[in-house]
Amino acid sequence: MSFLVLSCYFLAFLVPSCFSCPANFYPVLAVCHACPYHTESHENSTSAHDCRCVPGFICIYYKQVRATLLVNSTLREFQANANNVRSTLISGIANAAGVDTGHVTITGVMTRTRRVLGPDRAGSLLQVQVSVVGAKRVRDLAGHLDGVVVRDSWDVVPQVMVLSIPPGISLEQTV
Secondary structure, three states, X not given: OOHHHHHHHHHOOOOHHHOOOOOOEEEEOOEEEEOOOOEEXXXXXXXXXXXXXXXXXXXXXXXXXXXXXXXXXXXXXXXXXXXHHHHHHHHHHHHHHOOOHHHEEEEEEEEEEEEEEEOOEEXXXXXXXXXXXXXXXXXXXXXXXXXXXXXXXXXXXXXXXXXXXXXXXXXHHHO
């Protein structure tokens, strides 16, 4: 394997033009993924949003944001929503993403490292995994959740929902 090919392989996630996929596929971190059923894309597509519906189907394109957060709470407090910690988290994420709270879903909660909650009690940090559908932006989470979230990381995943058009219905009738 040549130096250029190896360099391109290791840099593909930083330099998207260094990596390409065949028609009907799109890249995610240097791996080609098939477009959803009933869609097709051109060669060198860059995301799932390049997969276009074939006749007879409608595509709805949206972005899903996934976040992993370290939350300053015990598992018991989080599950019981003590001091509104869970509600505050969902509301703050929705505000940072520019969506309604109904677009925020907690997909996982795991107890992490030990830490001190106050002078007389010990607790845990929680790793909370969240999914946000239809995010308009992701910014200033710390400003929305001061003191609740210790650390956060986000990634944006383009999504495509494919719906069939019922027989006898034209696209003009559905708009």
